[in-house]
Amino acid sequence: MQNRNNHTGAVVIPAAGSGTRMGGNQPKQFLPVSGTPILALTIGRFLAVPEITGIVVPVAPDHHGTVTRLLTAFFSGADQQRITVVTGGATRQESVLAGLEAIPVDIPVILVHDGARPFVSATIIRQCLCECVAHGAAIAAVRVSDTIKEAAGKEVRRTIDRRNLWRAQTPQGAKGELLRHAYGLAERDGFTGTDEASLLEHAGIPVRIVEGSEQNFKITRPDDLVLAAALSTGVAQMRVGHGFDAHKFKSGRKLILGGVTIPHDLGLEGHSDADTLTHALIDALLGAMGAGDIGRHFPDHDEQFRNIRSLTLLEKVMALATEKNMVMVNADITIICQYPKLAPHIDEMRANLARACRIEPGAVNIKATTTEMMGFTGRGEGIAAHAVVLMGPAGPKNTGTA
Ligand code: CTP
Ligand code: MG
Numbered sequence: 001m002q003n004r005n006n007h008t009g010a011v012v013i014p015a016a017g018s019g020t021r022m023g024g025n026q027p028k029q030f031l032p033v034s035g036t037p038i039l040a041l042t043i044g045r046f047l048a049v050p051e052i053t054g055i056v057v058p059v060a061p062d063h064h065g066t067v068t069r070l071l072t073a074f075f076s077g078a079d080q081q082r083i084t085v086v087t088g089g090a091t092r093q094e095s096v097l098a099g100l101e102a103i104p105v106d107i108p109v110i111l112v113h114d115g116a117r118p119f120v121s122a123t124i125i126r127q128c129l130c131e132c133v134a135h136g137a138a139i140a141a142v143r144v145s146d147t148i149k150e151a152a153g154k155e156v157r158r159t160i161d162r163r164n165l166w167r168a169q170t171p172q173g174a175k176g177e178l179l180r181h182a183y184g185l186a187e188r189d190g191f192t193g194t195d196e197a198s199l200l201e202h203a204g205i206p207v208r209i210v211e212g213s214e215q216n217f218k219i220t221r222p223d224d225l226v227l228a229a230a231l232s233t234g235v236a237q238m239r240v241g242h243g244f245d246a247h248k249f250k251s252g253r254k255l256i257l258g259g260v261t262i263p264h265d266l267g268l269e270g271h272s273d274a275d276t277l278t279h280a281l282i283d284a285l286l287g288a289m290g291a292g293d294i295g296r297h298f299p300d301h302d303e304q305f306r307n308i309r310s311l312t313l314l315e316k317v318m319a320l321a322t323e324k325n326m327v328m329v330n331a332d333i334t335i336i337c338q339y340p341k342l343a344p345h346i347d348e349m350r351a352n353l354a355r356a357c358r359i360e361p362g363a364v365n366i367k368a369t370t371t372e373m374m375g376f377t378g379r380g381e382g383i384a385a386h387a388v389v390l391m392g393p394a395g396p397k398n399t400g401t402a
Contacts, residue, residue: 007129010054010107011046011171012099015039015067015115016088018060021220028219029115030066034232038219039067040074041118041232047079049122051129056102057115058088058095093192093199097183103176109133110180111173112196116219119231120171127210128171137174137205139197140212141166169212172196178205229393239290239326239391243283246376246384247274257335257342257383258349258366259311259356264340268383271300275310277335277366280385281353282310282317284331288391289324314356321391329390330363336377336384342368 019028029039036044039057046052059067064085071080086102088095096112103110109132113120124140131138144165150157172195173179179196182203186193193199197207219228229237253267257277268274282294291297297320298305298313305313321327331353335342346366354361371378 006051007109007126007133008051008053008107009109009111009129009132009173010056010103011052011111011113011125011173012056012058012096012103013039013042013046013113013115014058014088014092014095014099015042016058016060016063016095017092017116019116022222022225027060027063030063030070031219031225033118033219033225033228034237036074037070038118038228039115040070042113042115042120043071043083044074045118045120045122046113046125047075047082049125051126052111053082054103054107055083056099057083057085058099059085061087091192092194093183093186096196097187100180100183105176107176109173110176111171112179113170113172114218117170117216118219118228119213119215119217120169121213121216124210124212124216125171128173131208131210132173132175135206135208136178137172137197137200138208138210139172139195140169140216141209142169142212142214142216143167166209168195168197169216169218170195172207174200174205174207178203181205237393238329239288241284241286241288241389241391243280243285243287243387243389244384245276245279245283245294246382247276247279248382249380255340256310257345259309259352260345260348262340262342262345272298272305272308272313273310276383277333277349277385277387278310278314278353280387281331281333281389282314284387284389285314285317285321285328285357285391288389289321289326291320291324311352311356314353318357322394325394326391327394328357328359328363329392330359330365331357331387331389332365333367333385333387335366335368336371336386337368338370338373338378338380 015029022028030037046055067085084102086098128138144162148160148162182199185203186199191202200207247268247270249266250269255262255264255267256273256275349366350361350364354364377384
């Protein structure tokens with residue numbers, strides 16, 4: 001994991017902007033992505049790299065309280081000791097300068113990374129450190145992949161050769177004395193740039209490129225939040241749920257499991273069609289959604305649910321999932337039943353449940369087991385079922401603005 005050369009350095013993470021392009025009533029760096037504020041995600045990326053010895057965060061004067069609360073909520077005491085909060089300025093450049101002033105002069109390399117760029121990898125951070133040591137100054141950047149047009153208003157003027165074009169990202173940095181020199185010179189000349197490289201270029205300092213990543217994008221406009229949520233989807237937005245149900249055998253009732261009517265001399269007792277298997281799945285889905293249980297949604301004293309097909313209830317639960325912008329990823333269900341033999345019906349059950357859940361049958365696993373004549377299922381008094389499901393985000397919400 002460790003960088004072989006073990007080059008160390010500090011990072012300034014400017015977070016004093018107001019996020020005008022994002023809009024809304026709080027600066028974008030405090031907006032949550034999968035429950036964690038963007039700034040906390042960004043800081044976390046640097047805390048995960050031991051070669052980063054210090055992190056300085058310039059923030060707007062009226063956001064000191066917000067940032068202090070954020071640091072205590074998301075980082076351990078030891079991590080917080082690596083972080084210094086300072087007051088930023090009216091422009092990104094002024095904020096970074098305020099950050100530089102808080103870094104001891106003996107720190108060999110100083111990186112700067114936007115507070116609103118939460119998906120930078122440890123590899124990119126380390127490569128920037130190494131390139132700064134080897135060449136003086138470096139930035140992360142990605143090659144331009146679209147064809148680039150120059151236009152006058154909406155009128156295309158010409159196509160620009162993109163072969164030598166890169167989009168600058170952050171981290172950007174340099175050996176401490178070079179970066180301080182570039183900032184000093186910019187201040188003296190009244191030169192303003194939107195990144196460190198502009199200032200280094202202004203000072204005549206050569207800057208090396210480190211391959212960045214499309215994932216290392218800056219959250220700037222509302223659409224970027226959709227991308228950010230999708231990227232952080234991984235584990236953060238997954239939800240697991242568990243369901244259990246059992247029903248007693250009763251004569252004169254049909255035996256319905258997973259929507260399949262199974263030939264047997266006994267059926268299951270219940271207010272609905274007593275489809276134990278589907279009920280366990282419904283409870284697992286409601287569990288994953290944090291939405292209570294089947295009894296809360298379909299009370300057994302409510303006449304509208306008398307003898308109702310449980311597959312219809314499952315469809316209603318999936319409609320609730322859609323409302324919550326969630327989809328089912330997969331389910332694993334175990335039916336506990338001494339008899340009848342269920343194996344011949346399992347494919348049809350899978351197909352029924354998968355259709356209701358709008359998922360491919362392969363994602364709905366159904367197993368049946370006996371309990372070797374033990375317990376209530378073993379004595380043939382009834383049937384039980386356990387289900388676990390995984391649910392995830394359905395993707396971007398249709399906000400109606402696109
Ligand atoms: N930044 C800063 N101080 C400023 C302006 C910007 O520390 N006076 C920080 C932002 O908080 C952000 C990074 O610099 O983390 C990159 O700037 P940008 O994406 O432009 O953020 P904002 O300036 O907040 O957004 P906008 O330009 O849309 O207002
Ligand atoms: Mg800005």
